[in-house]
Amino acid sequence: MLLERIYDEDLAQASYFIGCQAKGEAVVVDPRRDLDAYLALASKHGMRIVAVTETHIHADYLSGTRELAAKTGAQMYVSDEGGPDWTYSALFDDAVRMKHGQKIPLGNIVLEAVHTPGHTPEHMSFLITDGAQSSEPGFMLTGDFVFVGDVGRPDLLDEAAGYTDTRFQGAKDLFASLRDRFLTLPDYVQVLPAHGSGSACGKALGAIAASTVGYERNFSWWGNYLKENDEQGFIDELLSGQPDAHAYFGRMKQQNKAGPAIIGDAPELVEYSPDDLAEALQKDSVIFVDTRHNSQVHEGTIARSLNIPGVAKAASYGAWVIDPDNEPRPLVLLAESRAMAEEIRDHLVRVGIDTAHGFITTLANLELVTPRLMQPEELDAHAQVMLLDVRNKTEYAEGHLPGAVHLSGGRVMWHLDQLPAPESGTIVTYCQSGVRNSVAASALRRAGYDIAELDGSYAAWASRAGNTPVRYAA
16 A cells, blocks of 8 residues: 655645555545646556545635546545535535445555544545555544544634534534544554644644554543543533634635636746736736745835745735635736746645736836834834734734734734724734734735834834733633
8 A cells, every 4th residue: 555645834734645556546635726746646656546535625725626536537535424514516416425434445445434523514534444454444534533632623614614603513523523433443543634733723733744543542632531521621622722713714615615616737827027017017907926025025015015925835825815706816926936936826726816827036127115114112102003913813812012903814804894994094013023914914005004014023022121911811
């Protein structure tokens, strides 16, 4: 058996390539929409991708299940558990809709679907048996059910998908799934989750790629609650202190259930000259994306541009500030090369932003503006301005500027009703060090707000003698 983990550091998301070397066939579990990694593995090992499946209707990225099936002809498999509200759309009518216990055969390998509700009602995990080695399963792909050191949060449907109080039933279901599905397995079964440290799908995810049933049974935070059959204690602990759910999660959930658009072979990106870009900006026919670090952006950038720094977090930050459902204009990316621009585009399609159209390698001869900054020592002279903390709510609870309002960077553009009108005056924004702040501030400026970024953000303010942060219990 071949088992490869394909990990996206941007979204802290893992997909899995599982192949039967005897038969030369493979299945991919929880793929993303840019397919090169899976196709390269298949080519390297001389395998055909004959099946593709996913553990659940994802909220944090746009699934590549339909994309990969269209590219390779692979048979799709999706969950048919969870009830009518969690049924995949008619775009999945050619998929095998799986119930608990159904199997995906792959030569000597079998993937068995295990219904593990809690994170979502339809959630499936997959037990993997390598028949060439054993008649018993040795691995479990747990999706967003069990992570290393944590379990999937059941509150996302409330936080991001518009449901009401589903978290309580979800937490009960998760307790039952752990008790009846997970802890009944032998301790040696390896646990391969869909997310790692940095994901917003849990609050205590470990940075280690894999675990075992026995390790999680004995050392996870939830283990003792299950040993003592303390359901209420488990629920209370699980639902407290969860990180912010980004607003784009709701869009991902809807599109993944309906069926993500198939993008096929992406057209070649257009390379813009400074004159080309100046003309397009004059016509307001494109959105310019400055991909540099905020320290460089602060030296001068294009007016009304969005700051989505670098390749590494392009999907995460892009989804904070671009709503493709309401913004059809193409994106022009600042990039050192075509290859870099293509890599950024690949990241953006992972969150359903398919509008990257072109790139430019220089800002020479273009009219630039300097984003407004405010020094920490200037705040006393501007006591009437609104202070906006765009960090996570857990960071805000641990310490924030006196009088600051909290609205995380991943939610701010979807909750402008919580801000004063753009003409009402200056808003001073900050995060921890300035990176996230620059992303959010650029989008707010583009929306017409008078924004001053706190230079150095919270770290700079907190380091000044005499400044005392406000803290409270989250």
